[in-house]
Amino acid sequence: MKKNYDIVIIGGGPAGLAAAVAAYDNGVKDILILEREERLGGILNQCIHNGFGLTRFKESLSGPEYAARFIDEVQKRQIEVCTQTTVLALSKEKQVTVINSAQGVFTVQAKSVVLAMGCRERSRGALNVAGSRPAGIYSAGTAQKYVNIKGYLPGKRVVILGSGDIGLIMARRMTLEGAKVLAVCEIMPYSSGLKRNIAQCLDDFGIPLYLSHTITKIEGEKRVTGVVVSKVDENKRPIAGTEMHFDCDTVLFSVGLIPENELTKMAGIELSPKTRGAVVYQNRETDTDGVFACGNVLQVHDLVDFVSEEAEIAGKAAAQYVLNGAKVREEISVNTGNNISYVLPQKIDRNAGGQVKLFFRVTNTFKNCTITATSGGEVIAKRKKRIAVPGEMETLLLTEKTLAGINDEIVVSLEVDE
Amino acid sequence: MKKTLTCIECPLGCEIEVTMNGDEIVSIVGNGCLRGKAYAENEVTCPKRVVTSTVRAENGALVPVKTDAPVKKSEMFEIMQKINAVKVKLPVKIGDILLENISDGANLIATGNEE
Numbered sequence: 001m002k003k004n005y006d007i008v009i010i011g012g013g014p015a016g017l018a019a020a021v022a023a024y025d026n027g028v029k030d031i032l033i034l035e036r037e038e039r040l041g042g043i044l045n046q047c048i049h050n051g052f053g054l055t056r057f058k059e060s061l062s063g064p065e066y067a068a069r070f071i072d073e074v075q076k077r078q079i080e081v082c083t084q085t086t087v088l089a090l091s092k093e094k095q096v097t098v099i100n101s102a103q104g105v106f107t108v109q110a111k112s113v114v115l116a117m118g119c120r121e122r123s124r125g126a127l128n129v130a131g132s133r134p135a136g137i138y139s140a141g142t143a144q145k146y147v148n149i150k151g152y153l154p155g156k157r158v159v160i161l162g163s164g165d166i167g168l169i170m171a172r173r174m175t176l177e178g179a180k181v182l183a184v185c186e187i188m189p190y191s192s193g194l195k196r197n198i199a200q201c202l203d204d205f206g207i208p209l210y211l212s213h214t215i216t217k218i219e220g221e222k223r224v225t226g227v228v229v230s231k232v233d234e235n236k237r238p239i240a241g242t243e244m245h246f247d248c249d250t251v252l253f254s255v256g257l258i259p260e261n262e263l264t265k266m267a268g269i270e271l272s273p274k275t276r277g278a279v280v281y282q283n284r285e286t287d288t289d290g291v292f293a294c295g296n297v298l299q300v301h302d303l304v305d306f307v308s309e310e311a312e313i314a315g316k317a318a319a320q321y322v323l324n325g326a327k328v329r330e331e332i333s334v335n336t337g338n339n340i341s342y343v344l345p346q347k348i349d350r351n352a353g354g355q356v357k358l359f360f361r362v363t364n365t366f367k368n369c370t371i372t373a374t375s376g377g378e379v380i381a382k383r384k385k386r387i388a389v390p391g392e393m394e395t396l397l398l399t400e401k402t403l404a405g406i407n408d409e410i411v412v413s414l415e416v417d418e
Numbered sequence: 419m420k421k422t423l424t425c426i427e428c429p430l431g432c433e434i435e436v437t438m439n440g441d442e443i444v445s446i447v448g449n450g451c452l453r454g455k456a457y458a459e460n461e462v463t464c465p466k467r468v469v470t471s472t473v474r475a476e477n478g479a480l481v482p483v484k485t486d487a488p489v490k491k492s493e494m495f496e497i498m499q500k501i502n503a504v505k506v507k508l509p510v511k512i513g514d515i516l517l518e519n520i521s522d523g524a525n526l527i528a529t530g531n532e533e
Contacts, residue, residue, distance in 0.1 A: 048482035048529065049470045054428045062470055064482050064530035068512055148472055151480050176471065176498050195431025199424035200467065204491060303429055 001082060004109045006030040006322045008096050009315075010087050010263065011116035013042020015295025017070035018308040019114045022315030024077045028322045031079050032108065034098060036086040040074070041067030042118055043141070044304065046148045049169050051196075055305035066304060090263040092288055112290040112318040115264055115278065116311065119257040119296040121166075129161070131218030134225075140166040140254035144173070153177050155250025159227050160184045161215045163191035163198075167254025172201035181205070182246045185213040185229050187236055190365050192256070192391040194302070214238065215251065224249055257300045267291065274342035275299045281329070282345045282356045283317035284310065289326040292318050299344050299359065302393050327351065332406060337374075337413025339363050341390065348410070350403060358396045360412055362388045368417045371396060376408035388414060423461050427453040434458045465491040470529070473504040473516060481510050481532050487524040497521050509533050 006028045009016045012035030020033050039045065044052070047063030054060055057069070074081065082100065089097040094110045121139040138146070138154055144166060146152045156179050160167045163186040171181045184202060189212050191198055202209055210229065216238050217228040231242035259277040270279045270287045277298040278286040284294050294314035295307040329349040336343050343360040358373060358381075365387070372382040373396050381396045388394060396412065419439075425432040430450055436458050437444040446458045460466050466488035472480040483504075489497055497520055504517050510528045517526035 045530075048472060048484075050468050050484055050529075051429075060427075060468070062482055062484055062529035065512055068531060148482070149480060151472065151474065151478075176469070176494065194429050195424050195433075196426040196429065199431070200426045203424075204467070 001032070001080070001103065001106075001108065003107075005032045005080075006110070007032070007112045007114060007318050008094075008108060008110035009033045009114040009116055010090070010096070011035065011042065011118055011295075011297070012037070012040040012081065012083065013116065013118050013295070014044055014067065014070065014304050014307045015118065015297070015311040015314075016042070016114070016116035017067070017074055018311035019116055019292075019294055019315035019318070020079050021070065021073045021077065022312040023114070023319040024079060024315075026316045026319035028319040029077075032110075033074070033079060033081045034085050034087055034096070035081065035083045038083055040071050040081060040083065046141070046144050047169075048148050049173070052304050055303060056308060063304075070308070087263060090267040092267050092269075094290060112292070112321050114311075114314055114318050115261075115286075115291065115293040115297050116295050116314075117260045117263065117297040119259045119300055121253070122256045122258055124253055129215055129218060132221060134218070134220035134223050136220070136224035136250045137218065138250070138252055140164070140170045140252045143170050143250075143252050147173055147177060153179060155179060155224075155248075157182060157246075157248040158250045158252060159215070159229070159246050159248045160252045160254060162186060162253060162255035163193045163209060163211075164254040164256060165193045165197050167252055168193045168197040168201040170252055170254070171207050172205065175205045175207070179250075181207045182248055183208050183210055183229065185210045185215060187212070187214040187232055190389060190391070194391070216243070218251060224251055227251060257296065259297045259300065261297060264293070264297070272342065272344075272346060274336070275344060277344075279346045280344065281331075281347050281349050281352070282313075283320075283349075283352060284314035284345070285317055285321070290318075290321050292321075299342070299393075302391070306393070332375075332408070332410060334358065334410045334412070336360070337411040339366065339414035340412050343412045348398075348403065350406075353400060355400050356398045356403060358398065358410075358412060360394055360396075361390050361392075362394060362414050363390065365389045366414060366416055369414050370417055371412065371414045373398065373410055373412050375406045375410045380406065380410070384417075421462055423458055425449060425454045425457050427451075427457050436462050438462060460488075467491050467494065469494055469497050469501070471498060471501045473501060473506055473526075475506050475508050475510065475532055477508060479508075479532055481506055481516075481528050482530040483516060483526050484529050485520060485524040486515075486527045487522075489521040489524050493521055501526060 044063035044067040052066040085100040230238035
């Protein structure tokens with residue numbers, strides 16, 4: 001490893017890999033990828049189910065197969081990779097302090113940094129589920145690692161809290177390996193998982209999905225022995241008298257993902273409270289010149305295909321920054337209006353030219369609605385939707401021509417049709 | 419008779435309505451593409467799924483695997499037993515056949531590289 005690099009990429013998962021390839025192909029060859037695990041690929045390595053890559057490759061790949069496509073591209077370009085290497089600190093001056101067992105602690109200076117650290121799972125602690133602290137409680141992703149990487153089945157009778165995709169995938173996976181999944185409980189009146197996962201992971205195996213239900217008690221001293229599940233009202237408060245009891249030895253939590261932004265915070269980069277990722281321009285540049293963010297560390301995506309797409313934007317922009325330096329910007333802010341929980345990018349640089357795709361999520365399930373982007377009281381883009389759900393990221397395209405005529409803040413909102 | 423299905427071919431998850439007259443398909447409505455039509459046809463006659471799992475390598479590492487074609491949903495657990503009996507020699511490359519004809523002509527193939 002050298003002391004100076006044009007581009008340092010933090011994270012060797014799908015975002016980091018695609019960013020590295022894009023940066024290289026846009027003219028910068030002096031790149032370092034830092035990865036804390038033993039191998040490249042990130043969380044894809046434990047996602048052995050199929051369904052990845054349909055958008056990008058028109059094929060249904062497993063996670064490791066999808067990762068391998070990008071790892072091959074990285075290797076072909078002989079991009080330098082450092083695995084089992086953890087980044088400890090990042091400064092605003094783009095100094096990256098890292099640690100590994102071979103070289104100890106050292107610092108590399110980058111001209112540009114791409115943040116591609118991904119996200120982590122929300123924990124039980126973040127949910128305040130009552131009960132003791134016995135063994136047998138896992139996040140869905142931890143259970144996935146046990147089953148798919150280590151080869152252990154973490155339990156025989158399972159109740160899953162939350163209907164996120166990882167939980168649904170694990171319901172099927174543990175069932176196929178001989179466990180009995182008794183129930184999936186979702187506190188919301190809708191599932192946050194993909195419809196196809198409800199069909200092929202729950203319905204295929206007769207696993208019940210209880211919407212508007214949550215776990216109100218976990219029982220057991222040394223090991224989980226059971227849970228109490230209750231129905232909740234509109235305010236998500238448990239309703240007395242609706243309790244159901246399940247005898248189980250395992251509880252999985254699949255209750256959402258949080259971008260992993262400790263390094264971003266450390267560098268003093270502005271974060272959005274809505275996405276919990278960095279505030280960025282359309283080229284995925286943060287408020288710190290030359291520092292870019294992409295993939296799940298920026299916004300939690302539904303599909304890895306979109307992570308790769310976003311990482312290519314960031315990788316290309318990082319290369320341009322190294323080659324051409326910082327830009328003079330003309331900034332327009334992008335904000336959320338009615339029924340929109342977040343929108344990204346949060347800022348558009350008009351001088352950049354080209355079209356801009358806005359990514360956002362809606363706050364609830366809406367039927368027969370219209371999503372609009374407005375600026376200065378005028379509608380600049382709109383899309384009608386038969387159904388919009390928070391679990392599916394929405395997009396609106398602003399063409400170069402549209403952007404050329406805009407001077408005021410852009411607001412994205414959703415209204416239900418009359 | 420009408421059957422409502424959720425298509426599992428892609429993340430859109432189209433809701434497909436199949437109208438049947440006995441064993442005969444009268445109409446398929448709601449599919450967004452041709453893959454969805456094929457899925458619906460199979461689903462009302464003989465539902466099939468790609469099965470993904472892992473097998474042990476000699477050194478104890480796990481190698482991810484899948485069936486290279488969809489197999490009968492009703493046979494998934496028998497297929498899992500066959501998968502769990504497989505032991506592989508390293509190295510393994512993506513696409514290597516680890517068990518030929520695991521079911522109805524489908525092979526079990528590796529989906530990960532392991533040195």
